[in-house]
Amino acid sequence: MKELSTSHLLGIKDLTKNDIQIIFSTADSFKEVINRPIKKVPTLRDVTIANLFFENSTRTKLSFELAQKRLSADIINFSASSSSLNKGETLVDTANNILSMKVDMLIMRHPHSGAASFLANKTKTVIINAGDGTHEHPTQALLDTFSIREKLGSIKEKKVVLIGDIKHSRVALSNIFALQKLGAEVMVCGPTTLIPKYMSELGVKISHNIEKALKWCDVANMLRIQLERQQIQYFPSLREYTHQFQLNKTLLDKVDKPITILHPGPINRGVEITSEIADSEHSIILNQVENGVAVRMAIIYLLAGSINRV
Template identity: 75%
Template sequence: MSALSVKHLIGIKYLTIDDIELIFKTTDSFKEVINRPIKKVPTLRDTTVVNLFFENSTRTRISFELAEKRLSADIVNFSASSSSVSKGETLIDTVNNILAMKVDMVVMRHPSPGAPMFLARHINASIINAGDGTHEHPTQALLDAYSIREKLGTVKGKKVCIIGDIKHSRVALSNIYCLQKLGAEVMLVGPPTLMPTYIEALGVKVEYNLKKALEWCDVANVLRIQLERQDIKYFPSLREYALYFGINKSLLDSLKKEIVIMHPGPINRGVEISSDVADSEHSIILNQVENGVAVRMATLFLLSGRKE
């Protein structure tokens, strides 16, 4: 397999196992590049990428921007708050106006699930979904799986639990698809109010007891409570959430084995994870961030170089 089967990276759901393996193999090369004295290659010097962020982002946006810069692409940054979107312009009009200025690729974050898919039907440029509402965040899932592969040698056969606000998490859904395609077992853990109904239909285990889940898993991917997406109260207090679903050192010490701790960021220290765990040797949170740049370079490279 030497080319992606898709023109856009809308979601992990649409990727084949070969696609994911190709992205990982390409990421290996870019990981070496970003650790060189000169962390830049000229491959996409003929490409212009627009980063369309209709929703706030720090890490993903910086990660994409660095990935694009290290591939020598030209970059246009766009944020909805300071644009004509606030004057009532539609998504297609906004994007078509930008594409008329000869932009080749679009990286988009949007609060509405399905927005990148909608756009893909109407424009010719390749689109990379940098998170669409509560739907998917494919590059995050790819970098998470890549980080597990890097730490444990393989993803196949590993037991991964995803802990926290599953209901509002695009990271959780993309991770489920990605990990299952790569042969891992997935367990979801969180308060029942933050667990989507019928989620078992995706072939995942559901557990409400954090200790039991941690005893079962090799890797714990801890999610942030997304208060900005919660229109009602899903649990009594953050303090109570931390008590039942927060990971702390004494809980990890009580396990009979060592597990790998991951977090897609931003971390709410003291809520879903305590500082001593986030900064411990079990944590690969900063490796995830480093791998994020390499994974995004790989997806930009593979989508840009794809032949019709």
């Protein structure tokens, strides 16, 4: 089968293993395209895409925008701070108004979990979820797993640990689904308060000791502490968190094996990871950003194939 099983990208949970493999092989082609002297292809010249960002974003927004431009799509951008949402318009009305201007696809980031699938049910268009609350961030998980595959050759039977604020991280949930579908073993590691109870039901290992977790894994994906989503205090102080869960050279020296290090960004240098490790040869943080454009081009390309066939 060389066709996606879905017409939206709402979360990794809805994708099959085959879907992910199609996205990866298409992304391989786009990675080659964006390394040409002329990095643009004319494929989507008759497609219009709206980027709806109801929550702040730098990397994801730029990456999506660049992916769309490289595909020659027309784009319009929307951010919540400067919109009619402040005047009381509902999400569905906002979306339908944008769609009336003959827009073919919506990329949406929203602070509320489930917003993307809500909109997919209420509107007739292709939706790509660019992060919904603490639920899913599918494109991030796809680019993370694509980058691991690129570095290690495959995902199957690899041991991957997600370290940090699992509770508030949509990256964590999407990564767990993607890694499991591709046959990896997953562990989450962090303070007890930042690992939700349901984690054990997802079939992932749980650890509260970073040293043990690192000894177990091949790949460590470091997550940021999402202070902006924390209404109460989950740990005594940032200093104490850093003391217990920071990835640093002393810790890696104790482990004594190469561990591939990922970080979805933005990095808080000196908190979850030291500069020395973030910039080391085992870190593929900047490869993730490069691959993000190729993976997003692949997703947009594959989903655009199904809109209003001419």
